[in-house]
Amino acid sequence: NAGVMQNPRHLVRRRGQEARLRCSPMKGHSHVYWYRQLPEEGLKFMVYLQKENIIDESGMPKERFSAEFPKEGPSILRIQQVVRGDSAAYFCASSPNLPGSHEQYFGPGTRLTVT
């Protein structure tokens, strides 16, 4: 059973370009979460999605950032017009849709560098 997969693992973008980060949850998991870790800082929650629905986006910046989890395919975190401050590691996690399920399983992360 493959774990959470994220790609690309490393992404370099110039200021003003778009960044698309992909996350494939573990098989059978229908909940996806995105977290961001700025250099030398802790992880910060960004958004929580279920299939075709955004449940909690309280940690998402209001502009330039969007997330989706379509019925088919991976979850996508999209950052438009990237700036240097967007350089960070972006982690995706998934959990099963089971009553009482507690754990979140994290992927290896995508390291975004904005030049």
Next chain:
Amino acid sequence: DAKTTQPPSMDCAEGRAANLPCNHSTISGNEYVYWYRQIHSQGPQYIIHGLKNNETNEMASLIITEDRKSSTLILPHATLRDTAVYYCIVRVGFGAAGNKLTFGGGTRVLVKP
């Protein structure tokens, strides 16, 4: 979610038990205590969680005080691969509100040979 307080760092000798404390004095009755760790540059890894009772799994043991205001994660036989930042997190364990993990600064554990 209730806040947690952890020491910023601690050293541990390889092969010895590592005892990681966490204070969560404002924890609510329906909030669980979770522990995750992040080995350098990797995604966080779930370790263990508990509500009231002590818990043990293949990775660690979790001891929660009777008043639930603090807990201790025990790594019974620390190895060099246990060097990581350990996060103690308190949150409701169900519903939409229970799905967001709020990471603090954690404890940076260095296991020394």
